[in-house]
Amino acid sequence: MPYSRQSLAKRDAKDPLGAFRDEFILPRGVIYLDGNSLGAMPKAAMARSQELVSQEWGQDLITSWNRHGWFDLPTRLGDKLADLIGAKNGEVLITDSTGINLYKLLSMALDLRPGRKVILMEGSNFPTDNYMAQGLARQLDRGHEIRFAERENMAVQITPEVAVVALTQVHYKTGAMFDMEAITQMAHKAGALICWDLCHSAGALPVDLAGANADFAVGCSYKFLNGGPGAPAFLYVAKRHQGKATQPLSGWWSHADPFAFERDYRPAGDIHQMLSGTQPILSLTVMECGLDMMLRADMDAIRQKSMALGDVFIGLMAAHCAGSGFALASHPSAQERGSQVSFTHPHGYAIMQALIDQGVIGDFRAPDILRFGLTPLYTRYVDIWGAVEAIKTVMDQNLWQDPRYARRARVT
Amino acid sequence: MPYSRQSLAKRDAKDPLGAFRDEFILPRGVIYLDGNSLGAMPKAAMARSQELVSQEWGQDLITSWNRHGWFDLPTRLGDKLADLIGAKNGEVLITDSTGINLYKLLSMALDLRPGRKVILMEGSNFPTDNYMAQGLARQLDRGHEIRFAERENMAVQITPEVAVVALTQVHYKTGAMFDMEAITQMAHKAGALICWDLCHSAGALPVDLAGANADFAVGCSYKFLNGGPGAPAFLYVAKRHQGKATQPLSGWWSHADPFAFERDYRPAGDIHQMLSGTQPILSLTVMECGLDMMLRADMDAIRQKSMALGDVFIGLMAAHCAGSGFALASHPSAQERGSQVSFTHPHGYAIMQALIDQGVIGDFRAPDILRFGLTPLYTRYVDIWGAVEAIKTVMDQNLWQDPRYARRARVT
Numbered sequence: 160m161p162y163s164r165q166s167l168a169k170r171d172a173k174d175p176l177g178a179f180r181d182e183f184i185l186p187r188g189v190i191y192l193d194g195n196s197l198g199a200m201p202k203a204a205m206a207r208s209q210e211l212v213s214q215e216w217g218q219d220l221i222t223s224w225n226r227h228g229w230f231d232l233p234t235r236l237g238d239k240l241a242d243l244i245g246a247k248n249g250e251v252l253i254t255d256s257t258g259i260n261l262y263k264l265l266s267m268a269l270d271l272r273p274g275r276k277v278i279l280m281e282g283s284n285f286p287t288d289n290y291m292a293q294g295l296a297r298q299l300d301r302g303h304e305i306r307f308a309e310r311e312n313m314a315v316q317i318t319p320e321v322a323v324v325a326l327t328q329v330h331y332k333t334g335a336m337f338d339m340e341a342i343t344q345m346a347h348k349a350g351a352l353i354c355w356d357l358c359h360s361a362g363a364l365p366v367d368l369a370g371a372n373a374d375f376a377v378g379c380s381y382k383f384l385n386g387g388p389g390a391p392a393f394l395y396v397a398k399r400h401q402g403k404a405t406q407p408l409s410g411w412w413s414h415a416d417p418f419a420f421e422r423d424y425r426p427a428g429d430i431h432q433m434l435s436g437t438q439p440i441l442s443l444t445v446m447e448c449g450l451d452m453m454l455r456a457d458m459d460a461i462r463q464k465s466m467a468l469g470d471v472f473i474g475l476m477a478a479h480c481a482g483s484g485f486a487l488a489s490h491p492s493a494q495e496r497g498s499q500v501s502f503t504h505p506h507g508y509a510i511m512q513a514l515i516d517q518g519v520i521g522d523f524r525a526p527d528i529l530r531f532g533l534t535p536l537y538t539r540y541v542d543i544w545g546a547v548e549a550i551k552t553v554m555d556q557n558l559w560q561d562p563r564y565a566r567r568a569r570v571t
Numbered sequence: 572m573p574y575s576r577q578s579l580a581k582r583d584a585k586d587p588l589g590a591f592r593d594e595f596i597l598p599r600g601v602i603y604l605d606g607n608s609l610g611a612m613p614k615a616a617m618a619r620s621q622e623l624v625s626q627e628w629g630q631d632l633i634t635s636w637n638r639h640g641w642f643d644l645p646t647r648l649g650d651k652l653a654d655l656i657g658a659k660n661g662e663v664l665i666t667d668s669t670g671i672n673l674y675k676l677l678s679m680a681l682d683l684r685p686g687r688k689v690i691l692m693e694g695s696n697f698p699t700d701n702y703m704a705q706g707l708a709r710q711l712d713r714g715h716e717i718r719f720a721e722r723e724n725m726a727v728q729i730t731p732e733v734a735v736v737a738l739t740q741v742h743y744k745t746g747a748m749f750d751m752e753a754i755t756q757m758a759h760k761a762g763a764l765i766c767w768d769l770c771h772s773a774g775a776l777p778v779d780l781a782g783a784n785a786d787f788a789v790g791c792s793y794k795f796l797n798g799g800p801g802a803p804a805f806l807y808v809a810k811r812h813q814g815k816a817t818q819p820l821s822g823w824w825s826h827a828d829p830f831a832f833e834r835d836y837r838p839a840g841d842i843h844q845m846l847s848g849t850q851p852i853l854s855l856t857v858m859e860c861g862l863d864m865m866l867r868a869d870m871d872a873i874r875q876k877s878m879a880l881g882d883v884f885i886g887l888m889a890a891h892c893a894g895s896g897f898a899l900a901s902h903p904s905a906q907e908r909g910s911q912v913s914f915t916h917p918h919g920y921a922i923m924q925a926l927i928d929q930g931v932i933g934d935f936r937a938p939d940i941l942r943f944g945l946t947p948l949y950t951r952y953v954d955i956w957g958a959v960e961a962i963k964t965v966m967d968q969n970l971w972q973d974p975r976y977a978r979r980a981r982v983t
Contacts, residue, residue: 170715177632180668184625184629184630185639186629186630186631186632189632191632192892193632193682194634196633197628197632197633199629200624200625200629204624204628205624205625205629206588207620208620208621208624208853209617209620211729212612212617212620212799212857213596213612213617216609216612216616216799216800217596217598217611217612217617218596218598219598220598220601220603220605220609220611220612220932221605221608221609221932221934222927222932223800229800229801239687244940254850255667255668255671256667256822256847256848256850257848258820258822258823258847258848259667259671259820259822259847259848262713262819262820268588268711271681282834285832285833286823286826286832286833286835287822287823287824287833287848289821289834289835290823290825290826290835291820291847292822292823293822293835293836294817294820294821294822294836295819296820297817297819297821298678298710299710299711300713302710307834322591355701355894363611378803379849382640387624387628387852387853388627388628388635388641388851388852388853389641389849389850389852389853389855390851390880391851392645392848405705407674407706407707407710407711408670408671408674408703408706409702409705409709410670410671410699410702410703410706411670411697411702412698412699413702414698414702418937419937420698421696421698421703422659422698422701422703422719423702424693424702424705424706425655425703429626430636435668435670435671436668436669436671437668437669437671437791437793437801438801438850439800439801439802439803439853439854439855440799440800440801440854441620441799441800441801441802441851441853441854441857442851442852442854443801443851443852445624445853458821466573486819520632520633520634522633524832525830525831527654550665555965557946
């Protein structure tokens with residue numbers, strides 16, 4: 160046996176990130192391994208949301224736009240996030256949704272590479288990125304093509320026809336990781352731009368957009384950044400590209416002088432140019448709580464613990480659940496995985512439903528993937544023990560065969 | 572003197588909407604006449620936001636997407652709003668921002684009128700609508716033109732080249748109202764489609780999109796609907812147009828089967844097709860509080876009181892502030908005004924700042940407009956008395972000449 164519950168409890172006791180768990184609300188009796196779908200609630204979010212509603216909205220009303228800095232939330236929070244993803248002040252915004260931000264950036268990228276007609280993407284990516292690119296190409300109606308490839312053969316597809324490479328660094332199903340720097344270099348060598356989707360990277364592992372010389376990036380804030388359900392997403396535009404092309408969703412927040420109420424559009428020229436309209440202030444404000452906590456944590460420690468948690472999970476599954484039909488869907492080497500571990504199983508959906516009823520929350524991704532998110536700020540080593548114990552129970556006692564679990568319901 | 576404070580207090584006592592005021596938080600010592608920029612906070616929003624954060628996010632986490640109906644918020648709340656704007660179930664969504672929704676609809680409209688190249692708009696409209704249309708035309712790059720006209724001569728500009736007429740029903744500065752039914756008829760007679768911006772209409776006056784046979788509409792929920800700062804906006808697509816054209820921001824929420832995670836886009840075919848990505852659940856959830864209150868109020872009573880409040884304001888200004896340099900910028904006839912009263916004054920900015928320091932909150936719109944929003948659910952007749960008294964004080968005592976008020980700051 161590679162690990163015992165006791166040895167794992169000892170690792171928790173020595174964990175330099177251990178104290179962060181107390182800063183979250185976590186439901187009793189639940190092992191939550193779905194922070195890569197919706198991050199847990201920082202305790203600070205409760206007070207912050209109350210203050211926002213009762214004082215800023217309730218008492219200060221319209222004056223809060225200046226008094227409480229609502230106007231500056233997208234840029235001020237963007238500057239905070241910049242530190243986590245290797246960007247500089249004035250390169251990041253918190254605004255809109257990941258898909259809408261991708262649309263803006265891909266549109267800019269195509270404008271910056273007018274002679275090229277290919278957007279290179281990963282066919283098995285979380286599909287909203289594909290759908291947004293297809294929506295853009297359809298709307299432009301100028302012969303743009305989405306070229307789909309898979310990770311294994313992505314490099315050879317970066318040809319001189321490619322205008323922009325749009326990839327998600329960490330795969331949502333398997334956790335497979337792209338080498339951001341290497342792929343960015345290949346894209347640039349071929350004369351293409353690159354846009355990284357960091358949905359499963361930001362807050363989960365060290366990201367260095369400047370170091371990789373990335374052009375654009377997007378990502379969501381409700382997974383590893385613990386920003387709250389549907390919290391506004393982020394986007395990144397390297398300084399060298401700002402003001403060089405106009406994004407199409409050019410609402411008044413992107414105008415050079417929004418409060419002049421001019422009839423005609425004039426682009427802001429800096430990162431503000433990527434804004435569109437008024438943002439949901441409650442969701443945007445509360446998002447800062449998770450961000451602030453993340454900024455106090457050491458990202459290398461997060462990554463080290465994330466890799467160790469994954470190794471423990473894989474080791475325990477091999478030791479306790481061999482012969483139950485699970486196959487590792489993630490890379491066996493921690494360096495090649497994001498902050499999750501995934502397994503395939505032909506009865507994956509029913510098993511995940513049974514597990515959830517046992518108090519272990521992961522998620523299922525069609526057709527056969529059981530996905531477990533590892534969130535080092537609140538996931539303990541003993542949680543991995545408990546999760547594998549529950550999986551063993553579900554399999555040994557055939558709990559997954561309960562007819563209640565046969566139906567496929569919606570999971571996100 | 573047309574009105575006395577006493578007579579106005581009597582009208583408040585008899586006001587059939589009077590009880591709604593107690594359902595709002597309103598700051599003490601303030602007369603809030605800016606509900607057309609940010610509506611006041613329904614008391615219910617406090618408990619609802621706490622429940623959302625502590626229970627739905629904090630305790631139920633990812634399961635809330637199904638358990639607490641997060642998935643259905645855009646359509647469920649849209650169906651509620653439909654009742655207020657003369658739409659049917661399945662025609663309205665609460666999602667994204669007004670500008671982004673307009674972009675989707677205008678793009679669809681141009682697809683539905685492929686031979687026509689003109690978008691007809693009002694040059695003096697709140698400019699984000701113009702900017703979004705200009706962004707769309709620039710991106711399409713197929714010779715589309717934004718034709719700007721003003722209200723007085725809008726009708727003659729609805730020519731056979733026009734693909735879509737995109738107008739805001741109630742003007743943000745003056746409160747001038749379009750006859751929705753008449754203009755819609757003219758548009759259709761010319762073979763054009765129409766998209767109404769209801770930012771200053773929804774919750775302020777009876778709107779009958781079906782009765783007017785409107786094609787599309789957008790609007791925000793943070794003004795007269797009291798949905799909270801930056802709460803998600805709405806959009807309307809008449810059933811007859813649904814699935815007939817594809818909007819460009821086609822994220823996974825607009826897919827025919829979002830949870831099949833198919834590689835390629837397939838449009839939903841119904842109102843879901845107008846969605847894009849994941850919505851800010853805190854802001855979206857809290858938005859329901861204002862909506863529910865509005866649904867309990869009688870819209871005709873709201874309109875009657877709104878018109879009366881405006882008449883009282885205009886009458887009191889004529890009686891108490893004649894000769895101070897104010898000119899009525901709104902229509903003198905209540906039937907022709909939205910739920911606001913506006914005045915021009917060469918020192919408008921400084922006067923509004925001085926007024927705010929007197930506890931009367933309206934807003935200033937460049938170059939010279941003082942704008943006062945009338946929100947019948949919480950604005951009392953005596954508030955109008957108090958506001959005009961404060962204006963008289965500011966003018967009689969030259970308070971507006973204080974050098975602090977000389978600088979033009981940002982106001983929304």
